[in-house]
Amino acid sequence: MAHFSVASLTQVVLLLIFICWTPSSTGAAFSLEEEFLQLKIQMKQVVKSFEAKDEQLKSLENKVEQLKSLESTAIELQAKVTVLEAKVEQQDSLLTSLLREKNECTAEATDSIPISNYPSAVAIPGIPSSCADLREIGHIWSGIFSVMGSAKMESVYCNFTLLTDDAGFQKWIGYVDVKSAPVYFYVQRNSNFGTENIPIPFDLALVNEGNAMDLTSGIFTAPAQGIYFFSFAGVARLYASSYAELTADLYLNGNLIGGILVRDTVGSADPLSPLSFQSTLNLKTGDRVWVQMNSGGTPSFLSDYTSYHHTHFTGFMLEEEIVASL
Structure with missing residues (x-):
């Protein structure tokens, strides 16, 4: 694209002025100069x-x-x-x-799959206890299911592509941990205790889920049938003498289950001795469990201080026989 420069345009204007300038126009020089100035401005x-x-x-x-x-x-x-x-x-x-x-x-x-493998669904009494029960209430797709066993919930694999009597129709896998309610406790004392042959009471409950442990009486009452674990620990204060002992025993419904014994026959100055035990029990609903001490006629006792809590008792439900709670 062509562009006109200022120099080119000036040359054109000067050429026009030269052509128009003649001797005859001398008298009009001033007029022409004015026109030239105007033309220059334009x-x-x-x-x-x-x-x-x-x-x-x-x-x-x-x-x-x-x-x-x-x-x-x-x-x-x-x-x-x-x-x-x-x-x-x-x-x-x-x-x-x-x-x-x-x-x-x-x-x-x-x-x-044979059409006979798909019977019409019918209601059954109670909770299904087998793959056959599951098929009867309408299940048709193979998979892993929870069924009621003799005492606990069980996990089984059901192969619904097979007939009920075929081998491999039901495969047992294991138990399912089902509890109607959680049960566990951990309690402590904050003072010495020396009373013999009664349940040891406690002062502080760090946890008491299910409220099965009574602090005042020191007695745990099983809320459901199942397997329970218990653990006790304390410190025995054996007074100086030629012979001193202290036992801590676990009782179930008034019957001795077992315990721990500490004894001093040397006669050292007020020795302290730790004692502890653990136990796993199969309990029925309402069974009562507690710990009690016996000093064998010596002035020994369970030593405790307000800020140290040397005496501990804990327990919890391991497994519940869920069938007894239904």
């Missing part, structure tokens, strides 16, 4: 106008180049969109094919 305005239009043309050319660049980018993006659309169509086709194969396999597996 020329400057024209030059400015040309320069402004030239800048506009340059700006338009830049915009055209930008539009061409955007058009090229748009073409590239359209090509990428086309490729992505083709990939989406391929994925849709593959998914449709996989779903069709899955439905066909499911239909074949269902058709291979």
